[in-house]
Amino acid sequence: MANIISDETMEYVGILAKLELSLEEKEAARHDMERMLDYIDKLNELDTSGVEPMSHIFPVDNVFREDVVTNGDDRENILKNAPEQKDGAFKVPKTVE
Amino acid sequence: MDILDLTAVELGRKIREHEIRVVEATEASLAQIEKLEPQLNCYVTVAKEQALKQAKEVQKRIDDKTLTGPLAGVPMAMKDNMCLEGLPTTCSSKILENFVPTYTAEAVKRLIGAGAVILGKTNMDEFAMGSTTETSAFGETKNPWNPAHVPGGSSGGSCAAVAANECFYALGSDTGGSIRQPSSFCGVTGIKPTYGTVSRYGLIAYGSSLDQIGPVARNVEDCAAVLETIASYDKKDSTSIRREDCDFTAALVDDVRGMRIGIVRDYLGEGLDDEVRDAVLAAARVLEEKGAVTEEFDLSLVEYAIPAYYVIASAEASSNLSRFDGIKYGYRTKEYEGLHHLYKKSRSEGFGKEVKRRIMLGSFVLSSGYYDAYYLKALRTKALIKQAFDKAFSRYDLILGPAAPSTAPRLGESLQDPLKMYLGDIYTIAVNLAGLPGMTVPCGRDSQGLPIGLQLIGDCFREKNLIRAAYAYECTRSYEMPDLAKQAREQEVR
Numbered sequence: 001m002a003n004i005i006s007d008e009t010m011e012y013v014g015i016l017a018k019l020e021l022s023l024e025e026k027e028a029a030r031h032d033m034e035r036m037l038d039y040i041d042k043l044n045e046l047d048t049s050g051v052e053p054m055s056h057i058f059p060v061d062n063v064f065r066e067d068v069v070t071n072g073d074d075r076e077n078i079l080k081n082a083p084e085q086k087d088g089a090f091k092v093p094k095t096v097e
Numbered sequence: 098m099d100i101l102d103l104t105a106v107e108l109g110r111k112i113r114e115h116e117i118r119v120v121e122a123t124e125a126s127l128a129q130i131e132k133l134e135p136q137l138n139c140y141v142t143v144a145k146e147q148a149l150k151q152a153k154e155v156q157k158r159i160d161d162k163t164l165t166g167p168l169a170g171v172p173m174a175m176k177d178n179m180c181l182e183g184l185p186t187t188c189s190s191k192i193l194e195n196f197v198p199t200y201t202a203e204a205v206k207r208l209i210g211a212g213a214v215i216l217g218k219t220n221m222d223e224f225a226m227g228s229t230t231e232t233s234a235f236g237e238t239k240n241p242w243n244p245a246h247v248p249g250g251s252s253g254g255s256c257a258a259v260a261a262n263e264c265f266y267a268l269g270s271d272t273g274g275s276i277r278q279p280s281s282f283c284g285v286t287g288i289k290p291t292y293g294t295v296s297r298y299g300l301i302a303y304g305s306s307l308d309q310i311g312p313v314a315r316n317v318e319d320c321a322a323v324l325e326t327i328a329s330y331d332k333k334d335s336t337s338i339r340r341e342d343c344d345f346t347a348a349l350v351d352d353v354r355g356m357r358i359g360i361v362r363d364y365l366g367e368g369l370d371d372e373v374r375d376a377v378l379a380a381a382r383v384l385e386e387k388g389a390v391t392e393e394f395d396l397s398l399v400e401y402a403i404p405a406y407y408v409i410a411s412a413e414a415s416s417n418l419s420r421f422d423g424i425k426y427g428y429r430t431k432e433y434e435g436l437h438h439l440y441k442k443s444r445s446e447g448f449g450k451e452v453k454r455r456i457m458l459g460s461f462v463l464s465s466g467y468y469d470a471y472y473l474k475a476l477r478t479k480a481l482i483k484q485a486f487d488k489a490f491s492r493y494d495l496i497l498g499p500a501a502p503s504t505a506p507r508l509g510e511s512l513q514d515p516l517k518m519y520l521g522d523i524y525t526i527a528v529n530l531a532g533l534p535g536m537t538v539p540c541g542r543d544s545q546g547l548p549i550g551l552q553l554i555g556d557c558f559r560e561k562n563l564i565r566a567a568y569a570y571e572c573t574r575s576y577e578m579p580d581l582a583k584q585a586r587e588q589e590v591r
Contacts, residue, residue, distance in 0.1 A: 009461075013457055013460050013461045013464065014457075016415075016460040016461075017415060017453075017456045017457050018419065018422070018437075018440050018441050018444055019441060019444055019445050019448075020441040020442055021453070029453070032458075032515065033457060033458055033461060036458055036516065039403075040404040040407065040471065040475075041404075042404050043401060043404050043405060043408075043475065043478050044474075046398075046478060046481065048474060048477035048480075048481065051477040051480050051481060052480060053476030053477050053479075053480065054477070054483060055476060056306065057292055057483065057531065057532035058292075058338065058532070058557075063332055065332070074199050078199055080197065081195070081196055081197060081425065081427075083423060083426075083427070083429030090424050092424055092439070093433065093439055094435075095435075
């Protein structure tokens with residue numbers, strides 16, 4: 001069964017992915033995704049009823065520690081990587097009117 | 098004797114015995130880099146000054162006997178998706194072009210503690226997404242055996258650098274075959290350890306449930322020595338595993354008598370190059386002649402590993418890569434209207450095509466309405482694949498097969514058709530899904546002279562079986578390396 005991805009779905013996925021694709025890129029992405037999904041549909045040949053989804057190979061527990069700061073104040077170096085900074089903070093466009 | 102012809106462990110020994118100075122070895126590596134980089138492009142960043150400074154410091158610590166390990170003073174390279182404090186870490190992406198980490202990856206820290214001299218950061222497919230190192234934003238790496246061919250990927254820079262003597266060993270990372278496949282294409286040895294063996298702290302995440310750091314080197318002994326050094330329990334990685342059996346060099350024993358080896362019949366069928374099949378089966382015969390018991394068997398489910406992988410890896414990538422937003426680090430677009438537009442535009446301009454393709458696919462399979470049908474289905478498939486391996490390892494000590502269906506393709510051939518490129522990972526990908534250790538060792542060359550790799554797969558925590566079999570096999574052969582002098586001459590002619 002050939003997968004067809006609607007314009008609305010492409011729009012929605014673009015929002016989730018936080019990507020702004022040009023019309024041309026969008027068409028290419030749609031084509032690629034449809035082809036990949038056709039291929040991924042192969043998984044439907046497998047009967048997986050009663051099989052638990054496996055996230056981790058080994059049983060894992062969360063790692064806890066006391067809430068004590070162990071790394072030093074590295075603000076200056078960290079901020080050096082920011083595209084824009086102001087007064088010791090990351091600078092972003094105005095978000096609240 | 099040429100310093101560059103030594104293995105990492107041999108060089109380490111000569112340094113400890115004061116036959117070779119660390120600075121000498123570092124200078125030899127740097128000279129080789131200078132000579133071959135214009136042609137091969139294995140590195141994104143070469144840290145010349147830093148390496149020479151580090152070499153002097155390490156020499157002092159060797160002289161005063163505070164450093165006594167096998168790798169002290171040996172120059173190495175690391176894939177550019179691992180952080181090193183103070184040196185750019187780009188993931189071969191424009192979006193991280195100017196990112197300078199404020200901390201160092203745990204695996205790298207352990208090597209530094211053991212006296213490693215870091216020559217630089219190696220090229221890779223952007224965010225490790227690719228099988229050829231052609232998706233790098235900083236130009237493709239070329240295969241040292243024939244520069245018209247790709248080195249494989251995504252750890253193509255690391256594997257090519259080792260093959261070209263541009264370092265004595267390197268670190269790579271493997272999410273779906275990214276150490277084993279380029280090792281095969283470049284004629285070097287590489288190990289992808291059991292998931293959780295090497296800390297992922299400081300490794301920029303692609304598919305977190307699949308990613309593992311591992312060594313790439315000229316032989317099995319070097320790989321074992323590096324893995325022994327980087328394996329550790331680390332609280333900073335919540336999936337790190339406490340292991341007591343990390344003395345991997347103890348498995349360097351030339352004896353495979355009685356070892357039960359399963360040859361995956363479903364890896365030898367349609368789609369596999371005849372020359373690769375012949376070389377892999379010849380290697381199996383060598384192990385049999387040395388006393389191993391080999392048998393062909395059907396692993397099953399092989400064709401389901403790639404679709405399951407692309408769902409899981411893309412889903413994890415779409416989540417992991419959401420942190421690149423143009424705010425805290427990395428590329429920021431020049432003109433935008435408001436915060437959300439800033440995010441979207443920075444990401445769209447900063448990421449390359451393959452990365453965007455996978456983020457889109459990942460966002461789709463995780464979106465409501467599709468999550469069960471795709472993502473959970475893939476996780477259920479993963480459980481079945483794990484069961485298939487469990488069954489195999491109830492009968493065999495290790496599994497043997499090819500690392501890739503062919504030898505290295507020509508540059509530019511693979512990216513035309515992504516699905517076809519994905520299919521090239523068919524023999525490596527299931528290993529990541531099942532968290533198993535896997536290893537590539539060179540086992541011959543095809544009629545074009547390009548290397549062929551043998552893949553060994555072990556049960557979880559059974560790296561020693563791989564190392565023992567690989568070492569025994571390697572003892573029957575001599576190390577082959579590309580004719581670099583010839584290539585340097587050709588470069589001059591051009």
